[in-house]
Amino acid sequence: MAETKKIATRVSYGETLVELGAEHDDFVVLDADLAASTQTGRFKDAYPDRFFDVGIAEQNLMSIAAGIAATGRVAFASSFAMFAAGRAYEQIRNSIGYPRLNVKIGASHAGLSVGEDGATHQCNEDIALMRSIPGMTVIVPCDDVEARAATRAAYEFDGPVYLRLARLATPVFNDPETYEFKLGKGIVMREGTDVTIVACGLMVQAALEAAEKLAEKGVSAEVINIHTVKPIDADLIARSAAKTGRVVTCEEHSVIGGLGSAVCDVLAERCPVPVRKVGVEDVYGVSGPALDLLHRYGLDAEGITSAVEGLLARD
Amino acid sequence: MTNDELRHVANEVRKGVVIGTHAAKSGHPGGSLSATDILTYLYFEEMNVRPEDPQWSGRDRFVLSKGHAAPALYSVLALRGFFPFEELETLRHIGSRLQGHPNMLDTPGVDMTTGSLGQGVSAAVGMALASKHWNEGWRTYCLLGDGELEEGQVWEAAMFAGNHGLDNLVVVVDHNGLQIDGTIEEVNSAMPIADKFAAFGFRVIELADGNDMAQIREAFTAARESTGAPVAIVAETVKGKGVSFMEGQVDWHGKGPDDDQFEQAMAELSREA
Numbered sequence: 316m317a318e319t320k321k322i323a324t325r326v327s328y329g330e331t332l333v334e335l336g337a338e339h340d341d342f343v344v345l346d347a348d349l350a351a352s353t354q355t356g357r358f359k360d361a362y363p364d365r366f367f368d369v370g371i372a373e374q375n376l377m378s379i380a381a382g383i384a385a386t387g388r389v390a391f392a393s394s395f396a397m398f399a400a401g402r403a404y405e406q407i408r409n410s411i412g413y414p415r416l417n418v419k420i421g422a423s424h425a426g427l428s429v430g431e432d433g434a435t436h437q438c439n440e441d442i443a444l445m446r447s448i449p450g451m452t453v454i455v456p457c458d459d460v461e462a463r464a465a466t467r468a469a470y471e472f473d474g475p476v477y478l479r480l481a482r483l484a485t486p487v488f489n490d491p492e493t494y495e496f497k498l499g500k501g502i503v504m505r506e507g508t509d510v511t512i513v514a515c516g517l518m519v520q521a522a523l524e525a526a527e528k529l530a531e532k533g534v535s536a537e538v539i540n541i542h543t544v545k546p547i548d549a550d551l552i553a554r555s556a557a558k559t560g561r562v563v564t565c566e567e568h569s570v571i572g573g574l575g576s577a578v579c580d581v582l583a584e585r586c587p588v589p590v591r592k593v594g595v596e597d598v599y600g601v602s603g604p605a606l607d608l609l610h611r612y613g614l615d616a617e618g619i620t621s622a623v624e625g626l627l628a629r630d
Numbered sequence: 631m632t633n634d635e636l637r638h639v640a641n642e643v644r645k646g647v648v649i650g651t652h653a654a655k656s657g658h659p660g661g662s663l664s665a666t667d668i669l670t671y672l673y674f675e676e677m678n679v680r681p682e683d684p685q686w687s688g689r690d691r692f693v694l695s696k697g698h699a700a701p702a703l704y705s706v707l708a709l710r711g712f713f714p715f716e717e718l719e720t721l722r723h724i725g726s727r728l729q730g731h732p733n734m735l736d737t738p739g740v741d742m743t744t745g746s747l748g749q750g751v752s753a754a755v756g757m758a759l760a761s762k763h764w765n766e767g768w769r770t771y772c773l774l775g776d777g778e779l780e781e782g783q784v785w786e787a788a789m790f791a792g793n794h795g796l797d798n799l800v801v802v803v804d805h806n807g808l809q810i811d812g813t814i815e816e817v818n819s820a821m822p823i824a825d826k827f828a829a830f831g832f833r834v835i836e837l838a839d840g841n842d843m844a845q846i847r848e849a850f851t852a853a854r855e856s857t858g859a860p861v862a863i864v865a866e867t868v869k870g871k872g873v874s875f876m877e878g879q880v881d882w883h884g885k886g887p888d889d890d891q892f893e894q895a896m897a898e899l900s901r902e903a
């Protein structure tokens with residue numbers, strides 16, 4: 316097998332902003348002194364007049380973006396997930412969400428895979444925070460191909476969007492020739508009959524690996540990629556759960572309030588079946604290399620496989 | 631309009647504040663009345679707006695960063711023709727377009743959703759930046775409370791506005807000296823206000839009586855002539871201005887008048903007229 320290309324979704328985001336910049340002049344990009352990391356620096360280099368750095372001031376970042384959007388334009392605002400969704404939560408809620416303004420929040424360095432910077436910078440709560448804001452669209456792309464499409468979709472969508480991006484370079488497994496991004500529509504990556512694995516972000520790749528391993532053991536797993544955590548594709552999830560009778564959710568996020576909770580909300584109403592949530596248990600992260608951390612917290616194919624086996628064992 | 635005509639309008643605006651907060655049995659009359667004369671001048675003299683086309687893209691923008699002064703903004707907008715004056719009686723009622731704090735999606739003429747202190751001024755900075763970036767020429771005005779200056783975000787916004795020389799932005803501080811827990815000196819003073827804005831790169835205009843129409847006119851005229859830097863007008867005002875029993879009284883920050891108080895306030899304002 317040829318070596319798989321690895322790209323961080325933040326790079327996909329930065330490069331797509333540059334492409335969009337060539338196509339449209341009705342948007343600007345803002346950052347809060349992290350342009351080199353969030354990859355908005357690429358846009359800054361290409362279009363210096365359309366890029367604004369507010370400095371280390373994330374509250375101001377979000378509210379300035381809101382003011383720009385209030386004039387009928389689009390504003391992309393980027394920082395790390397911790398400081399975008401975390402520090403500026405209330406600005407996003409009151410100045411962007413409530414007036415439904417066209418601000419696109421490109422939040423990089425989400426989750427444990429930030430790695431060595433440790434717990435203060437590993438935001439495992441942003442999906443929960445953003446999902447709770449009425450009208451907020453929350454997208455968690457799983458690879459480069461999806462992240463590029465999601466960035467374009469965010470630009471085109473009328474309303475606030477939270478794009479959750481990763482620091483870690485991860486395998487590109489979607490085919491850009493055939494891939495189609497539909498906001499709010501999940502993607503069945505692999506069909507199966509024994510269990511439904513619902514994943515987002517870098518956990519989609521892990522879920523596919525887990526499904527392979529399970530297949531070797533005679534377990535048929537359906538893998539669903541929920542790139543849009545909100546609005547969630549309830550029909551697809553309920554239909555799959557009705558077929559398989561059990562669900563495992565996988566996310567690089569706290570098990571409280573994230574994809575797992577969103578899926579449980581759907582299933583509780585539409586198709587109550589046993590669920591296991593693979594994610595960060597109610598704890599903070601620690602410093603360490605990203606892949607080692609993901610393994611340590613069970614956020615890999617092994618962790619998913621054992622969750623599925625645990626679920627099957629209770630039958 | 632002449633200053634006398636503007637004074638007359640301001641008096642009518644005050645009636646609208648009293649009517650609204652009485653009908654709502656809540657709201658913030660004190661900080662609405664302190665800002666009434668400035669708001670009246672802005673909407674009846676200074677700003678280029680079209681009540682018949684509230685979303686006109688070339689309009690000057692106003693952001694009420696001290697969103698709790700919504701009763702005064704609504705009253706001014708109603709008198710300016712954005713919606714019927716009678717609607718002020720629905721303030722804070724279920725189903726009303728007049729929410730407790732301004733929401734741009736609900737109320738014609740409201741340019742930005744505000745209410746959580748410190749955020750509006752950043753939004754105003756964003757608007758001023760957009761007007762410059764897309765070469766549209768319209769100006770942005772923002773009204774801040776003096777207590778609001780305790781929010782750190784105000785200074786994040788000020789730093790950016792100063793550094794970017796946003797001379798199409800005018801920030802007005804309604805310096806009535808009182809906040810919920812007491813005087814601003816007792817709570818956590820942001821004084822000296824003028825020096826702070828100057829340090830952040832603003833041209834500062836000190837408005838000795840922010841309830842005096844002639845002085846308000848002078849301040850905004852000077853602001854309009856200023857180039858190269860954003861302007862901060864620090865306006866000395868009286869909280870509750872125009873209603874004797876509310877003037878300078880901190881406990882009128884956040885409650886509506888009862889029926890007797892309503893009658894008295896309206897009688898005073900009718901004598902004024």
